Amino acid sequence: MAREGILYQGAAGRDTCLPDLLAASGLARLLWGAYDAAMSQSDEVSKGRRSFLLQAAATGAAAAAATAAAAQAPTPPQGAASPDASPSASPSVSEVRSEGRPGSDYMVDVLKSLGFEYICANPGSSFRGLHESIINYGGNSRPELITCMHEESSVAMAHGYFKAEGTPLPVMAHGTVGIQHASMAVYNAWCDRVPVYLILGNTLDATMRQPGVEWVHSVQDAAALVRDFTKWDDSPVSLQHFGESAVRAYKMAMTPPSGPVVIVADTELQEQPIHSDRTLVIPKLTPPSPPQAESGAVTELARLLVEAEQPLFIADRLARTPAGLERLVELAELLQAGVVSTIPNLMPPVGAGRMNFPTRHPLNQTYRSNAAIAAADVIVGLEISNFFGATNIFIDQVERTTRPAIRPDAKLITLNSTDLIQKANYQDFQRYAAVNMALTGDGEATLPSLIEAVRRLLTDQRKSTFERRGKALAEASAAARERFRGDAALAWDASPITTARLAAEIWEQIRKEDWSLVSGGLSGWPVRLWDFTKHYQHLGVSGGSGIGYGAPAAIGAALANRKHGRLSVNIQNDGDLMYAPGVLWTAAHHRIPVLTIMNNNRAYHEEMMHIQRMSNRRNRGVDRAHIGNEIDNPGIDYAKLAQSMGWYAEGPISNPRDIGPALKRAIAVVKRGEPAMVDVMVQPR
Amino acid sequence: MNRISSIALASLLVVSLGAAAQTPGPAATAGSAARGKTTFFRVGCHQCHGGEAQGSPYSTAPKLGPAALPFAAFTLFTRKPRLQMPPYSPDILSDAELADIYAYVTSRAAPVALDKLPN
Numbered sequence: 001m002a003r004e005g006i007l008y009q010g011a012a013g014r015d016t017c018l019p020d021l022l023a024a025s026g027l028a029r030l031l032w033g034a035y036d037a038a039m040s041q042s043d044e045v046s047k048g049r050r051s052f053l054l055q056a057a058a059t060g061a062a063a064a065a066a067t068a069a070a071a072q073a074p075t076p077p078q079g080a081a082s083p084d085a086s087p088s089a090s091p092s093v094s095e096v097r098s099e100g101r102p103g104s105d106y107m108v109d110v111l112k113s114l115g116f117e118y119i120c121a122n123p124g125s126s127f128r129g130l131h132e133s134i135i136n137y138g139g140n141s142r143p144e145l146i147t148c149m150h151e152e153s154s155v156a157m158a159h160g161y162f163k164a165e166g167t168p169l170p171v172m173a174h175g176t177v178g179i180q181h182a183s184m185a186v187y188n189a190w191c192d193r194v195p196v197y198l199i200l201g202n203t204l205d206a207t208m209r210q211p212g213v214e215w216v217h218s219v220q221d222a223a224a225l226v227r228d229f230t231k232w233d234d235s236p237v238s239l240q241h242f243g244e245s246a247v248r249a250y251k252m253a254m255t256p257p258s259g260p261v262v263i264v265a266d267t268e269l270q271e272q273p274i275h276s277d278r279t280l281v282i283p284k285l286t287p288p289s290p291p292q293a294e295s296g297a298v299t300e301l302a303r304l305l306v307e308a309e310q311p312l313f314i315a316d317r318l319a320r321t322p323a324g325l326e327r328l329v330e331l332a333e334l335l336q337a338g339v340v341s342t343i344p345n346l347m348p349p350v351g352a353g354r355m356n357f358p359t360r361h362p363l364n365q366t367y368r369s370n371a372a373i374a375a376a377d378v379i380v381g382l383e384i385s386n387f388f389g390a391t392n393i394f395i396d397q398v399e400r401t402t403r404p405a406i407r408p409d410a411k412l413i414t415l416n417s418t419d420l421i422q423k424a425n426y427q428d429f430q431r432y433a434a435v436n437m438a439l440t441g442d443g444e445a446t447l448p449s450l451i452e453a454v455r456r457l458l459t460d461q462r463k464s465t466f467e468r469r470g471k472a473l474a475e476a477s478a479a480a481r482e483r484f485r486g487d488a489a490l491a492w493d494a495s496p497i498t499t500a501r502l503a504a505e506i507w508e509q510i511r512k513e514d515w516s517l518v519s520g521g522l523s524g525w526p527v528r529l530w531d532f533t534k535h536y537q538h539l540g541v542s543g544g545s546g547i548g549y550g551a552p553a554a555i556g557a558a559l560a561n562r563k564h565g566r567l568s569v570n571i572q573n574d575g576d577l578m579y580a581p582g583v584l585w586t587a588a589h590h591r592i593p594v595l596t597i598m599n600n601n602r603a604y605h606e607e608m609m610h611i612q613r614m615s616n617r618r619n620r621g622v623d624r625a626h627i628g629n630e631i632d633n634p635g636i637d638y639a640k641l642a643q644s645m646g647w648y649a650e651g652p653i654s655n656p657r658d659i660g661p662a663l664k665r666a667i668a669v670v671k672r673g674e675p676a677m678v679d680v681m682v683q684p685r
Numbered sequence: 686m687n688r689i690s691s692i693a694l695a696s697l698l699v700v701s702l703g704a705a706a707q708t709p710g711p712a713a714t715a716g717s718a719a720r721g722k723t724t725f726f727r728v729g730c731h732q733c734h735g736g737e738a739q740g741s742p743y744s745t746a747p748k749l750g751p752a753a754l755p756f757a758a759f760t761l762f763t764r765k766p767r768l769q770m771p772p773y774s775p776d777i778l779s780d781a782e783l784a785d786i787y788a789y790v791t792s793r794a795a796p797v798a799l800d801k802l803p804n
Contacts, residue, residue: 396769482799487748489796491737498739508803524742529802605732612729616771621778622729684732685741 100273103239104133106280107265110246111143111170113282116197118161118559119143120154121172122181126201126217129270130172143170146559146590148552149582151178155185155260156549157556157583158196160518163354163539165560166321168197168253175202175222175264183226184546189260190229191428192353192543193317193418195253196260198226203267204235223262228425231259239269240280247283255288256320256442257417290320292449293415293441301413301439302453304378305335306462308411310469312365312376315341315443316384317353322535324444328356328382331451334458336470338365338372340390352521353383355538360481360531362474367481367528373405381414381433383443388431398617415439415446428544484528496681497656499523499599503530505659506569506597509667513567518557519550520571522599523685536566547604548579551596555587555675558594567670568594572677574631574638575604581641587675588646595670596642597663598679600652602632605684638679651679715781721789724782728773738790746770750790759787 107130111119123131134145148154151173158169173182179200189196202222203209209218223233232252236242242265249261274280292298305311313332318341319325332339341356341364357364365372373379373391381387391412395401406412412435419440422429439446488500503525516536517526532538539557542549554570561568577584577598587594603626611625639649648669650662659680666676725731730738733746740748749759760783763773773783 393768395767397766397772484742485799485802486796487740487742488802489799490739490748491735491793492797492801493794494735494737494739496736498735498737499741500739504802511803528742608729608732612732613769613771616773616777619774619776621776622771623727625729625732683735685735685746 100276101137102129102133102271103242103274104129104265104270105137106239106274107242107246107270108133108138110243110282112138114247114250114285115167116143116170117165117167118146119170119172120146120148120157120556122148122151122154122178124172124174124178124201124217125214126174126176126178126203126267127172127199127265127270128201129267130199130201130265133270146586148586150580151182152185152548153552153580153583153586155182155189155196155198156552157559157586159185159189159192159194159542159549160539160553160556160558161560162194162196163192163553164516164518164536164557168195168250169556169559170197170199172199172201172265174217175200176217176219179222179225179262184544184548185552186226186260187229187426188542188544188546188549190231190426190544192540193256193258194260194543195231195258197249197253198230198260198262200262200264201267201270202235202264204237205266205268208268222264226260226262228423229260229428230262231421233262233264235264236266236269239274240278242269243280244283247285250285251288256290256445257421258320259421290442290445291417291420291440293439293446295449297437297439298446298449299453301380301415301437302450302457304411304413304437305337305380306454306457308337308376308378309465310376311335311337311378311380312372313337313339313341313380313382314373314384314387314390315339315354315356315382316386317540318383318443319354319356319535320442320444324354324447325356325358325535327444327447327451329358329361331447331454332357332361332363333470334451334454336466336473337363338376338473339363340366340369340372353540353543355532355535355540356382358531358533359527360533362477363470364477365473365480367484368476370405371476374407376410377407378411378413379406381412381416381435383416383418384414385416385418385428386430387412387414387435388433391433396613411436413437413439415441415443415450417442481528488525488529493656494683495654495656496601496683497654497659498683499685500525500529501656502597502599502659502680502682503528505656506571506663508660509663510567510569510595513667514565515567515569516557516561518561518568518570518594519554520569520573520597520599522571526571536561536564547573547576550576552580552583552586554596555583555592555594558587558592558675559590562593562673567667570594570596572596572598574598574600574602574636577638578631578636582645584642584647584675585645591673592675593670593673594675595663595666596675596677598638598651598677599682600638600679601682601684602635603630603684605629608684639677642675642677647675647677649677649679651677652681653679654681716784716786716788718785718788718792720782721785721787724778725786725789728778728782728786730786733770734790737793739793750793751795753791756784756787759783 119134134140134143148157154171154173158171161169173179186196200222203214203218209215222235227233232249234245236245246263249263253259253261315328318328328339339357379391381390384390391406392402393405414433414435418429488504491498492501499522503522507530517538519539550573558568608625608629611629612622615622615625639651642649648666650666653659653662662678666678669676734740734749738749740746763783766772
């Protein structure tokens, strides 16, 4: 075999894209070797960025698929020289490197093998080698670099992207100041079980650090800062080590329970040439199968459910994929059992994590969750961390107390994967819930076997009972929904505008579109007034309740929704936006279409209520509770803010009759592929 | 940054109403809706219950008007809330001010017809 390797040729004679090939074949084991010699010896090879030795033959189908995908990819700049002018390079190395490819080219191919569409970053010198390889060697395609203006925005965009797309989006950041900025967003992802994939630049070899900034931007252990709330990390010391750990990190991140991972990309590995005497391998990624609960326990749970008089499911982060929603519907209908799910911002925070169940399904008891929980004799928590909070009422008065919200004879059962990964320092695992059965396994993956176990136990007599139960639940659910509609009709013409009116006005404009609520709860009105049926229509909350999540997560999700042609709807809290408003520029720059409606109540309202509580407990009155909490005097003109960063924007709107026309105009802009904002002055709640 | 602030009040309101029915309360008819509006906003009622006392599912702060809650129950719950609502003692909210607030919340507009809401 020629030393310069095989230039991958598809049927059309173009370069075949490695990740597409891998994705299509699922078997390719690629040797990535002897680059430097290859690149210096062969002009032909130098024209192609992907010179690989293919060890395993790809199938014809795989090659065809890869060719089709490659035809969409931009052609990268050509030439043998890598314009690496590293100031930290050894004096014995030429400023213009011609003797070999840099290690970061290999890193790019590893990333390509994982199929990443995009990579988010605020630029940083500790990953300049990788940055350059992505845009030049990699052709800035799969992954395409998304320019972010804050590392917290990068990670939150990756967070939102995953929840819309189901695949990770990597983030590059400094191993010091970058991850410090990003850490809160990483914590949100940890609490929300989202596999954010972090690549941190760092210079471990102190003798290679340029005096000055490179020292303060270097660290012994870059991942240490977020180790308490990441699933796994590694600091590779060779390129092959990087390749294996990068693939392992992807696998670890995606194995339920999912979570953020960190790979440190050392600057020397990025920037130094690949040794000609080494053969690099890109390991094959084998997607993991999620863990299922033990079969005996599943059978016992099925028995309890079939024998129960009022079984109830409380689902939180259950539906990892569209299939999770479908299976829960199947199980609930089989048993004619109630489901509580998808209640953003309702406290206790049950069911706010994912879109698990259609909001208008007759068995959806979310609108009357307190009554449903109080009546149930078997309650099954599905991927819910706060099961204690869901089954108890916590009273925040001078003396904090708790009382059960359930029947004394209720059997409590949990099915979740959270027990498979818990850490000590951060307490996101919530208060210990004493239950009758604890099934450890991924909820979505276990549902099929639970459904089958239930089917085996069904009798005609039980089916008849189920039918009556389902009818009663449907009536109760419908009545509760009508009550909420009646409540929404209160203060209809008020100004500032009620949150219910705003939710209704948005729904009127989007209900015939293929929409996706990418962020924002609006006091829980959308889930009460809108008809959520699809997995991507509700992406859930932040996880860690770290403010600053909403705007970037929405734009990350909108980035994922773009190729599907979905109308991304972001109901944006004002305080949240001001943490890192530069993400608006990112959306405009990359032409990410998203409809943003400002939920502008001019305060950190949650905190306002806390200060009210403290003030009145101390018998001092709440007259000054706004101090330190309001975002007013001056009020922020969000439309101008957005316009300054290239958005179409209107507002502030204070007359409810103006909302509909403004939304129409904004949606027209979004349909052209651009972001648009409507700023609405709303009531505090 | 955020902490759980509120939880359902509705069920406790029912309990409070039952107790209040046995308890004579101050007269409500003396209240002024105009003064009550000022006080309603000054002491922060609108932060959870909304400016028109329409309530909110977020904090499950119940609607306070226009349907009339018995004033005795209204007073009892304001003075000694059972769940998350901050207590308002007479030192920071007088009986007269409470009567004004009651006049305000019970004078709010009726809900619009449901056919105005998109389905």
